[in-house]
Amino acid sequence: xxxxxxxxxxxxxxxxxxxxxxxxxxxxxxxxxxxxxxxxxxxxxxxxxxxxxxxxxxxxxxxxxxxxxxxxxxxxxxxxxxxxxxxxxxxxxxxxxxxxxxxxxxxxx
Numbered sequence: 001x002x003x004x005x006x007x008x009x010x011x012x013x014x015x016x017x018x019x020x021x022x023x024x025x026x027x028x029x030x031x032x033x034x035x036x037x038x039x040x041x042x043x044x045x046x047x048x049x050x051x052x053x054x055x056x057x058x059x060x061x062x063x064x065x066x067x068x069x070x071x072x073x074x075x076x077x078x079x080x081x082x083x084x085x086x087x088x089x090x091x092x093x094x095x096x097x098x099x100x101x102x103x104x105x106x107x108x109x
Contacts, residue, residue, distance in 0.1 A: 006057040009068065009103040013054035016075060016100035020047035023082060023093035030087065039081050039090060046078035050100060057107070065108050072104035 024043035027036035053071040056064040079097030082090040 006064070006107065009107040010054045010057050012096075012100040012103040013050040013057075013071065016096045017047040017050040017054075019093040019096035020044070020050070020078065023089045026087065026089040036085070039085060042074070042078040042081050043093065046074050046097060049074050053104060068104040069108035072101045072108060075101035075104060 020043040024040045024047070027033070027040045027043070030036050033040075049067075049071045053064070053067045056067050061067075075097045079094045079101060082094035082097060085091075
């Protein structure tokens with residue numbers, strides 16, 4: 001596999017993971033943390049799958065496309081959840097998740 005064709009998707013995955021980490025951390029500082037529980041849960045799962053997908057692409061794994069398909073699904077779900085909240089960190093995370101979902105869906109074919 002050609003690493004170059006994965007470059008933009010790998011970058012989108014790393015950016016998304018960082019925004020998810022930031023969002024989860026900031027959600028924990030909100031006054032009503034319980035209201036943010038689903039956002040935090042999905043942020044953590046999304047960050048993990050993004051890092052794993054990026055790693056599999058970098059390795060040229062035969063499972064990269066399958067993982068990217070799953071990553072796109074989780075990114076969409078996380079982005080939808082984050083978009084429900086008005087906090088700036090949630091809106092930024094939603095944008096990063098949507099971009100990553102698009103890249104991963106394209107990569108998955």
